[in-house]
Amino acid sequence: MECSYCQLLLIVAIIVVFPVSSSSSSTKRFQFSMMMNLQVEWKTVTKLCHTKPVLTVNGKYPGPTIAVNEGDNVQVIITNRVARNTTIHWHGVRQLTTGWADGPAYITQCPIGGGKTYTYNFTVVDQRGTLWWHAHFSWQRASVYGAFIIYPRLPYPFSPPIHNDFTIIFGEWWNGNVEVIENEMMLYGGGPNSSDAYTINGSPGPLYPCSIKDTFIQTVEAGQTYLVRIINAALNDELFFAVANHNITVVEIDAVYTKAFTTSAIMITPGQTTNVLLTADQIPDSTGMFVMAARPYLTSVFPFDNSTTIGFLKYKSTKNSKPPMPPYTLPKNLPALEDTLFATQFSNNLRSLGTIDYPCRVPQKIDKRVITTISLNLQDCPVNQTCKGYLNKRFYASMNNQSFVRPSISVLEAHYRNLKTAFSSDFPEKPPHAFNYTGVDPVTENMNTEFGTRVLEVAFGTKLEIVLQDTNFLNPENHPIHVHGHNFFIVGRGYGNFDAKKDPKGYNLVDPPERNTVAVPMGGWAAIRINADNPGVWFIHCHLEEHTSWGLAMGFIVKSGKLPSQCLLPPPSDMPPC
Numbered sequence: 344m345e346c347s348y349c350q351l352l353l354i355v356a357i358i359v360v361f362p363v364s365s366s367s368s369s370t371k372r373f374q375f376s377m378m379m380n381l382q383v384e385w386k387t388v389t390k391l392c393h394t395k396p397v398l399t400v401n402g403k404y405p406g407p408t409i410a411v412n413e414g415d416n417v418q419v420i421i422t423n424r425v426a427r428n429t430t431i432h433w434h435g436v437r438q439l440t441t442g443w444a445d446g447p448a449y450i451t452q453c454p455i456g457g458g459k460t461y462t463y464n465f466t467v468v469d470q471r472g473t474l475w476w477h478a479h480f481s482w483q484r485a486s487v488y489g490a491f492i493i494y495p496r497l498p499y500p501f502s503p504p505i506h507n508d509f510t511i512i513f514g515e516w517w518n519g520n521v522e523v524i525e526n527e528m529m530l531y532g533g534g535p536n537s538s539d540a541y542t543i544n545g546s547p548g549p550l551y552p553c554s555i556k557d558t559f560i561q562t563v564e565a566g567q568t569y570l571v572r573i574i575n576a577a578l579n580d581e582l583f584f585a586v587a588n589h590n591i592t593v594v595e596i597d598a599v600y601t602k603a604f605t606t607s608a609i610m611i612t613p614g615q616t617t618n619v620l621l622t623a624d625q626i627p628d629s630t631g632m633f634v635m636a637a638r639p640y641l642t643s644v645f646p647f648d649n650s651t652t653i654g655f656l657k658y659k660s661t662k663n664s665k666p667p668m669p670p671y672t673l674p675k676n677l678p679a680l681e682d683t684l685f686a687t688q689f690s691n692n693l694r695s696l697g698t699i700d701y702p703c704r705v706p707q708k709i710d711k712r713v714i715t716t717i718s719l720n721l722q723d724c725p726v727n728q729t730c731k732g733y734l735n736k737r738f739y740a741s742m743n744n745q746s747f748v749r750p751s752i753s754v755l756e757a758h759y760r761n762l763k764t765a766f767s768s769d770f771p772e773k774p775p776h777a778f779n780y781t782g783v784d785p786v787t788e789n790m791n792t793e794f795g796t797r798v799l800e801v802a803f804g805t806k807l808e809i810v811l812q813d814t815n816f817l818n819p820e821n822h823p824i825h826v827h828g829h830n831f832f833i834v835g836r837g838y839g840n841f842d843a844k845k846d847p848k849g850y851n852l853v854d855p856p857e858r859n860t861v862a863v864p865m866g867g868w869a870a871i872r873i874n875a876d877n878p879g880v881w882f883i884h885c886h887l888e889e890h891t892s893w894g895l896a897m898g899f900i901v902k903s904g905k906l907p908s909q910c911l912l913p914p915p916s917d918m919p920p921c
């Protein structure tokens with residue numbers, strides 16, 4: 344058993360039972376600990392005139408906002424009231440030494456069975472801003488998601504002063520049963536059914552059939568500045584977002600402050616959050632409202648939901664409280680579906696704030712560089728089965744030609760108990776074959792992969808660089824890669840093959856953006872640096888859920904260090920069994 348000498352952290356905690364609030368914007372200080380009860384339960388929801396039972400938290404779709412203060416110890420008691428397994432992930436919360444509370448099923452815990460309870464117990468250390476939470480079992484995050492807001496201890500490091508804040512959380516709605524869609528995809532190996540709508544705070548808006556009443560409207564006061572917390576909780580789609588006639592100023596990404604920069608729109612991948620300032624300084628027309636809109640950034644040649652969700656920014660002076668009548672004009676500043684130039688320029692503008700209060704702690708030197716391809720794959724259809732992937736084969740996906748298979752027990756538990764049979768610590772540190780990964784002609788033959796549960800294991804404190812290399816297998820594609828348990832620094836991005844001799848010379852080692860999910864350029868690469876200072880087992884995966892299902896994932900183990908504060912805590916007594 345690793346680190347049995349570790350002592351429990353002594354936390355002086357005042358336990359306050361705190362109701363979950365979905366609209367709180369006041370700063371709550373003086374709390375060291377908060378505890379809340381959440382229920383996973385079915386709720387009947389109607390969108391686009393289709394009614395179906397939807398998996399929810401506390402009967403809410405989207406789920407409730409959880410708001411905490413920087414430094415708080417948080418204890419969330421999850422009661423599973425459905426006949427399904429489930430887990431909850433606190434997306435972007437670093438979970439220092441508390442990996443047992445991270446959430447991904449079969450990585451850090453066994454699922455919470457029907458009728459069972461589990462308490463996620465963690466402390467929010469040195470992070471502030473907007474994150475989110477979501478189910479991390481199967482495709483349950485299609486409806487089980489909500490905002491996770493961390494109020495800062497210090498005043499905001501940006502101006503002008505904020506009048507108020509509000510949250511915009513994007514989701515995807517299917518008229519069909521999402522469990523069946525996932526099962527069909529896994530059974531036949533084809534692409535999943537595209538969603539029927541995108542949603543803003545659960546509302547698809549008036550561009551969809553039977554949906555005009557289900558439109559998100561945000562009221563603002565003329566002349567005031569708002570902090571808008573934007574979250575992409577969509578399952579499979581990266582999104583562009585813009586507000587008609589209004590530029591916005593990015594000030595924070597993934598709960599890390601950035602150098603402020605003003606832009607006409609944003610690109611946001613599933614898993615990412617972006618805080619922007621919006622000043623209500625325009626003169627509205629007779630409707631008194633401005634359209635805000637989101638539509639996908641499309642980089643795949645396969646069918647995608649290419650629809651647009653809109654909501655409205657309503658100036659308070661206007662009397663209308665209903666959405667204006669059609670026709671609607673989309674914001675001129677909303678990028679087109681395939682606007683890679685905008686996506687690239689937007690990403691290139693992101694910079695860490697890098698001040699004395701918020702230094703950019705990018706590792707200047709590295710101990711290890713791992714280069715990994717990220718690929719789609721095709722396997723022959725098993726005899727006597729029907730497959731619906733390209734050429735009637737089965738889709739898979741992989742990193743360094745390893746398609747990740749989740750074991751039947753949790754990797755973290757296996758690691759903690761030294762049960763090496765559940766996984767092996769031999770994830771390949773470079774691609775098995777070197778070739779022009781992103782050549783003009785897509786690879787269409789021998790797209791087979793290998794299957795296994797291989798993890799990358801490093802010593803505590805390793806300064807690690809991972810180069811994520813897209814490949815042109817059937818098509819090049821933008822993949823949002825998410826790392827659990829650590830933020831990372833995006834020191835470089837480029838097109839074509841990563842060149843270990845030339846490309847590091849162009850790295851930004853001064854103020855690179857720090858985040859938990861990186862959009863790896865379509866047909867290119869991204870280099871991220873991680874200070875491996877959080878002992879445990881961490882999932883690294885594409886946040887397009889269909890790709891994770893196909894195996895575009897890997898495990899990452901950081902061994903415990905020498906000091907008690909560098910050790911993974913022992914498992915809580917209520918860990919669900921497998």
Ligand SMILES: *[C@@H]1O[C@H](CO)[C@@H](O)[C@H](O)[C@H]1NC(C)=O
Nearest residue numbers: 351352354418462464465915
């Ligand atoms: C939560 O974890 C802390 C250690 O991080 C521990 O002291 C405390 O007892 C735990 N609380 C519960 C209810 O498990």
Ligand SMILES: *[C@@H]1O[C@H](CO)[C@@H](O)[C@H](O)[C@H]1NC(C)=O
Nearest residue numbers: 518519520521523524527536
């Ligand atoms: C998926 O799409 C196909 C083709 O449109 C349709 O026949 C099928 O019913 C859909 N599946 C679900 C679960 O909605």
Ligand SMILES: *[C@@H]1O[C@H](CO)[C@@H](O)[C@H](O)[C@H]1NC(C)=O
Nearest residue numbers: 588589590591605606607625
């Ligand atoms: C938004 O910024 C662009 C330049 O990026 C500028 O041309 C435009 O006038 C600005 N719009 C507003 C409403 O400030």
Ligand SMILES: *[C@@H]1O[C@H](CO)[C@@H](O)[C@H](O)[C@H]1NC(C)=O
Nearest residue numbers: 641645646647648649650680
């Ligand atoms: C969206 O996709 C549909 C079918 O895949 C296609 O007919 C339509 O032209 C596309 N719309 C846009 C705006 O690309």
Ligand SMILES: *[C@@H]1O[C@H](CO)[C@@H](O)[C@H](O)[C@H]1NC(C)=O
Nearest residue numbers: 723724725726727728729730
């Ligand atoms: C495939 O189906 C045929 C006809 O039903 C059967 O004879 C054969 O044994 C099956 N093959 C496999 C590998 O199941």
Ligand SMILES: *[C@@H]1O[C@H](CO)[C@@H](O)[C@H](O)[C@H]1NC(C)=O
Nearest residue numbers: 776777778779780781782840
């Ligand atoms: C990739 O292509 C370039 C020319 O297009 C060539 O110079 C290079 O050797 C190729 N690299 C590999 C690994 O095949």
Ligand SMILES: *[C@@H]1O[C@H](CO)[C@@H](O)[C@H](O)[C@H]1NC(C)=O
Nearest residue numbers: 744775776789790791792793
């Ligand atoms: C991946 O592994 C499969 C099975 O071993 C092999 O056939 C294929 O050539 C490998 N692909 C790459 C790109 O290394």
Ligand SMILES: *[C@@H]1O[C@H](CO)[C@@H](O)[C@H](O)[C@H]1NC(C)=O
Nearest residue numbers: 427428453454456751920921
């Ligand atoms: C739920 O999880 C347990 C533990 O891994 C597993 O034995 C069981 O088959 C799962 N049930 C369902 C319905 O997935």
Ligand SMILES: [Cu+2]
Nearest residue numbers: 432434614825
């Ligand atoms: Cu995640």
